[in-house]
Amino acid sequence: MIIFSSLLKGLARITLRHPVVVLLLGLLITTFSVLAAKKIEIRSSFSDLLPDDHPAVIQAKELDRIVGGASFIVVATESKNAEAADRFLGDLRQAVSRHKGIRYIDDEPPHQFIKKNGLLYLTAEELVQLKDKIQRQISQEKLKKTNLFIDLEENSTDLSGEFTKLREEYQSYLGGTHRYQNKEGTLFVSLIKPDWRATEVSKTEPFVSDLNRIIADLNPQKYDPGLSVRLTGPYIKALTQRTILERDATLLSFISLLGAILYLIFHFRGLRPVFLISLPLIVSLSWTLGVAYWIFHSLNLFSASACAIVLGLAADYGIHIFSEWKRHRQEGRSVEEALSEAVEHLGRPFAAASFTTSAAFLALSLSRFKAFFELGIIAGISIILCVVAFVFLFPPLVLLTEKWFPSKSGFLKTERRSSFSAQWVFSKYTFIASSLLLLLPLIMIPQIRFDYDLNKILGEQETKNLDQQVDTIFNRTVNPEVVLTTVPEDAPRLASSLREVQKKQRASSIGTTFKTVLSLQDFVPEDQEEKIKIAREIRSLFTPAILQRLGPEERGAYEDFKIMLRPEKIRLDSLPVQITQKFSDREGGLGRMVFIFPNFSIQESEKLMRFVEEVREAECPDCSGPFHASGESTLFYEIVKMLSREGKYVIGFALLTILGALLINFRTISSTLTAFIPLGVGLLATLGWMGVLGIPFNIINLAALPIILGTADDYTIHFYERVRSEPHLKLGEVYTKSFQPIVGSALTTLIGFGSLIFANMGGVRSFGTLCCLGISCCAITTLFWFPSLLDILQKRKKSYLRLRERELATQETVSESANG
Numbered sequence: 001m002i003i004f005s006s007l008l009k010g011l012a013r014i015t016l017r018h019p020v021v022v023l024l025l026g027l028l029i030t031t032f033s034v035l036a037a038k039k040i041e042i043r044s045s046f047s048d049l050l051p052d053d054h055p056a057v058i059q060a061k062e063l064d065r066i067v068g069g070a071s072f073i074v075v076a077t078e079s080k081n082a083e084a085a086d087r088f089l090g091d092l093r094q095a096v097s098r099h100k101g102i103r104y105i106d107d108e109p110p111h112q113f114i115k116k117n118g119l120l121y122l123t124a125e126e127l128v129q130l131k132d133k134i135q136r137q138i139s140q141e142k143l144k145k146t147n148l149f150i151d152l153e154e155n156s157t158d159l160s161g162e163f164t165k166l167r168e169e170y171q172s173y174l175g176g177t178h179r180y181q182n183k184e185g186t187l188f189v190s191l192i193k194p195d196w197r198a199t200e201v202s203k204t205e206p207f208v209s210d211l212n213r214i215i216a217d218l219n220p221q222k223y224d225p226g227l228s229v230r231l232t233g234p235y236i237k238a239l240t241q242r243t244i245l246e247r248d249a250t251l252l253s254f255i256s257l258l259g260a261i262l263y264l265i266f267h268f269r270g271l272r273p274v275f276l277i278s279l280p281l282i283v284s285l286s287w288t289l290g291v292a293y294w295i296f297h298s299l300n301l302f303s304a305s306a307c308a309i310v311l312g313l314a315a316d317y318g319i320h321i322f323s324e325w326k327r328h329r330q331e332g333r334s335v336e337e338a339l340s341e342a343v344e345h346l347g348r349p350f351a352a353a354s355f356t357t358s359a360a361f362l363a364l365s366l367s368r369f370k371a372f373f374e375l376g377i378i379a380g381i382s383i384i385l386c387v388v389a390f391v392f393l394f395p396p397l398v399l400l401t402e403k404w405f406p407s408k409s410g411f412l413k414t415e416r417r418s419s420f421s422a423q424w425v426f427s428k429y430t431f432i433a434s435s436l437l438l439l440l441p442l443i444m445i446p447q448i449r450f451d452y453d454l455n456k457i458l459g460e461q462e463t464k465n466l467d468q469q470v471d472t473i474f475n476r477t478v479n480p481e482v483v484l485t486t487v488p489e490d491a492p493r494l495a496s497s498l499r500e501v502q503k504k505q506r507a508s509s510i511g512t513t514f515k516t517v518l519s520l521q522d523f524v525p526e527d528q529e530e531k532i533k534i535a536r537e538i539r540s541l542f543t544p545a546i547l548q549r550l551g552p553e554e555r556g557a558y559e560d561f562k563i564m565l566r567p568e569k570i571r572l573d574s575l576p577v578q579i580t581q582k583f584s585d586r587e588g589g590l591g592r593m594v595f596i597f598p599n600f601s602i603q604e605s606e607k608l609m610r611f612v613e614e615v616r617e618a619e620c621p622d623c624s625g626p627f628h629a630s631g632e633s634t635l636f637y638e639i640v641k642m643l644s645r646e647g648k649y650v651i652g653f654a655l656l657t658i659l660g661a662l663l664i665n666f667r668t669i670s671s672t673l674t675a676f677i678p679l680g681v682g683l684l685a686t687l688g689w690m691g692v693l694g695i696p697f698n699i700i701n702l703a704a705l706p707i708i709l710g711t712a713d714d715y716t717i718h719f720y721e722r723v724r725s726e727p728h729l730k731l732g733e734v735y736t737k738s739f740q741p742i743v744g745s746a747l748t749t750l751i752g753f754g755s756l757i758f759a760n761m762g763g764v765r766s767f768g769t770l771c772c773l774g775i776s777c778c779a780i781t782t783l784f785w786f787p788s789l790l791d792i793l794q795k796r797k798k799s800y801l802r803l804r805e806r807e808l809a810t811q812e813t814v815s816e817s818a819n820g
Contacts (some may be wrong), residue, residue, distance in 0.1 A: 019396030033290025277318030312752015360710015444691025486625025654706035682778030700763030714776030
């Protein structure tokens with residue numbers, strides 16, 4: 001800190017000698033930074049939050065390289081006119097199929113294949129039961145004809161009604177629809193499979209633009225005035241997520257800057273301070289973005305909010321340097337002398353404040369979780385750059401501004417001292433009330449939980465309800481977890497192992513998280529010859545005499561059902577393309593993938609973790625090589641596990657760094673621990689109020705704890721340093737001097753973190769909320785609980801000293817009497 005303080009003073013002297021050159025140099029650096037900042041990309045994928053060498057990331061990239069991802073761009077068409085929707089989807093398919101980079105379009109289920117071979121996908125036992133059921137019904141019909149049948153079953157039906165039941169039971173095979181559609185026939189789905197990954201937003205964006213243009217050119221209302229088209233799926237969500245992040249980064253920075261400017265106007269009651277403080281503040285942010293580009297070339301869903309955070313924190317430096325310069329001017333110094341003395345006086349405080357705050361952010365860089373790592377690096381460097389910007393640019397700006405537009409004479413008048421009285425703070429009632437406010441909520445700390453809900457962490461997607469409707473059409477999600485095997489022969493073996501896990505978990509008290517496990521081999525039914533034989537036997541039951549007894553409706557049901565009674569043996573090479581293309585990879589391979597479909601919604605966060613653990617429970621000793629699961633669930637699981645391992649180290653490092661900074665500043669262990677007490681109480685109070693307010697932890701707002709430690713320690717340092725350095729002053733006088741700077745510092749910090757509450761990203765909002773709660777608790781602790789505690793301790797110490805003096809005086813009197 002001493003070296004950094006000396007550097008700041010030397011830098012200030014240079015800027016005062018060459019103000020124009022310094023400003024031109026600052027403009028040049030800012031120009032390069034802005035040009036670099038324009039190239040920054042926003043990454044919104046969970047795979048971007050884990051280290052590149054993490055096994056889950058390597059597996060995800062390998063899957064993407066081989067398969068190109070397992071998800072689709074989903075085109076959802078809504079219309080009450082099925083024929084109009086069919087014509088539109090046909091024209092859309094023709095137009096989109098000509099686009100480069102599209103592997104295939106799946107908008108027609110293999111209905112003819114299923115209609116003909118559907119019975120082969122039943123078990124042999126189910127087919128025997130079907131045969132027995134039909135045979136029994138036919139026998140009953142024959143007995144009725146001879147008048148020997150006695151109906152002993154209340155709900156028995158005739159053969160005609162039984163065929164109607166059969167058609168309803170096998171409607172999924174006999175429906176005959178050649179579109180993916182809901183039961184009402186009002187929602188139709190087309191699945192577009194790109195050749196790139198969903199995370200490659202740079203490729204998705206131009207395609208979606210072309211797709212929207214194609215849809216507009218087709219003019220959906222031409223087919224049906226009520227026809228509407230919407231896009232969804234992981235590709236669209238990734239694109240929307242990036243748009244949300246870009247909008248949030250801009251909006252939050254604007255709100256933070258506006259809030260800082262409004263506070264500066266309120267604080268200084270003039271526009272000159274706003275200009276002189278805001279300009280270095282904005283310039284330092286451009287430098288930060290330039291550094292971010294040079295280091296990372298991109299921002300993730302958390303580090304994108306760094307600018308908004310730093311704006312609130314760094315404004316405090318501008319307030320201090322302007323106030324100090326103004327104070328020296330009011331004491332009669334020249335502009336140059338006032339600037340030199342301001343930087344000289346603030347060099348060490350600036351170094352100490354920036355060191356502790358920067359260290360708190362840099363503590364996050366110990367985590368391999370990129371959301372923390374990148375935010376820690378960017379914000380930590382940004383704090384230093386803000387201090388440098390103010391020392392580098394503020395003096396020449398003031399020199400030239402005062403030269404060209406001198407301040408009015410009223411500016412140099414000494415400000416009237418505040419009449420604020422702090423005596424009520426030093427009361428046992430204040431101590432009791434603040435203790436109850438801060439410490440009573442601690443009983444609610446056990447109520448804090450960890451929220452795994454991805455929808456609350458990410459930005460709100462407008463297609464949430466549409467996604468549920470699409471999944472209903474397929475009776476499962478269109479974005480399953482994917483397991484990639486070494487060779488195609490391993491896929492059915494692994495699928496069998498996963499089903500064993502599913503069976504085991506289903507028998508347990510918690511149940512299974514699997515709905516379906518599918519490999520390509522599962523579409524080739526077992527025991528086909530036996531099933532074909534049973535189907536042939538069922539067909540032979542329908543003699544001409546039996547068919548004559550059927551009415552027109554029942555005969556139509558039989559004609560539909562009859563198609564299923566002539567199945568053909570299914571082989572891998574006879575499967576329809578709608579099935580095989582989902583199991584094909586970009587390298588021409590077929591069948592290496594196993595799809596695992598969950599039986600829960602992504603909102604059921606506790607099941608999300610169990611799902612990944614259930615997948616990893618599977619063992620495949622017969623497989624010839626390893627297998628790897630990849631998907632959003634796996635990546636999120638790894639993030640949570642990583643944070644559970646690294647979180648304590650990050651917080652511990654931040655704590656040790658702050659204690660070290662306090663020890664360097666106060667030089668004694670007793671003073672260091674005394675200064676840390678309000679910070680510790682404030683942090684505990686934050687946890688307590690989290691329990692009271694029902695604020696959970698998540699993978700993003702965990703970073704708030706070290707940040708609160710690093711930003712709120714300034715309040716205690718400012719107050720307790722004055723107590724120690726000015727022992728001749730009463731505690732109330734010290735408090736009066738410290739109150740406004742602490743409040744101002746807390747407010748500017750709250751402006752920065754408070755702007756995050758306007759984010760669309762739920763994780764960023766929760767981080768901002770928790771930081772605001774922590775800053776408020778620490779400020780209340782420093783302004784009310786800690787001073788009253790010091791007052792109580794000082795009074796007790798004085799009482800003890802007076803009592804000790806009386807005892808010594810009494811002893812001296814007794815000694816003198818004895819001697820006399």
